[in-house]
Amino acid sequence: MLKTFNPDFTNTVKEKLQRQFYMHLLGFEIKTIEIGLIEGTLPLEEKHKQHKGFAHGGVIATIADVVMGFAAVTLVPAQQHVVTSNLNISYLNPGVGTALFARGWVLKQGRRLNFCEAEIFSIDGSGQKNLVAKASATMAILAPPAATSQN
Numbered sequence: 001m002l003k004t005f006n007p008d009f010t011n012t013v014k015e016k017l018q019r020q021f022y023m024h025l026l027g028f029e030i031k032t033i034e035i036g037l038i039e040g041t042l043p044l045e046e047k048h049k050q051h052k053g054f055a056h057g058g059v060i061a062t063i064a065d066v067v068m069g070f071a072a073v074t075l076v077p078a079q080q081h082v083v084t085s086n087l088n089i090s091y092l093n094p095g096v097g098t099a100l101f102a103r104g105w106v107l108k109q110g111r112r113l114n115f116c117e118a119e120i121f122s123i124d125g126s127g128q129k130n131l132v133a134k135a136s137a138t139m140a141i142l143a144p145p146a147a148t149s150q151n
Contacts, residue, residue, distance in 0.1 A: 055095025067104025
C-alpha cells in the first residue's frame with residue numbers, strides 16, 4: 001500500500017507542474033492526481049509527429065517520464081524533490097490518432113527510490129484507445145539542500 005508524506009500533495013503537484021515548461025510547450029495536460037497515480041492527455045498535432053506521421057518517440061518518452069515522476073511526487077514530503085535516475089520504454093504500436101493518453105503509477109515505494117510504470121495510449125476520433133508504449137522508471141528522492149552556515 002502506498003503512503004503519502006504530504007497531505008497537500010495535490011496542490012504540491014499543481015505548483016510544481018507550473019514549472020514544467022517543456023510539458024507546457026508540448027501541450028500535455030494533467031487530468032488526474034491521486035496518491036501514486038497521475039494521468040494526462042496530449043492533443044496530437046503535427047509538431048508532435050515524426051516523418052511517417054506517428055507520434056515521435058521522444059514525445060511519448062517525455063509524457064511517460066512526466067506521469068511517472070509526478071506519481072512519485074505525490075508520495076514525498078513537499079520540500080523534497082523527485083528526479084528520474086533510470087527510464088526504460090518499449091514502443092508497441094505507432095502513436096496515431098487525435099491524442100495521446102498517459103497513465104503513470106508508483107509500483108513500489110521506497111525511502112530513497114520509487115519504482116514506477118506507465119502506459120501510453122493513442123486515442124482515435126471515436127475515443128478508442130490503443131496501447132502505444134509501456135515504460136518503467138526509477139525515481140530518486142532528493143532531500144532539500146541543507147541550510148548553510150555563515151561560520
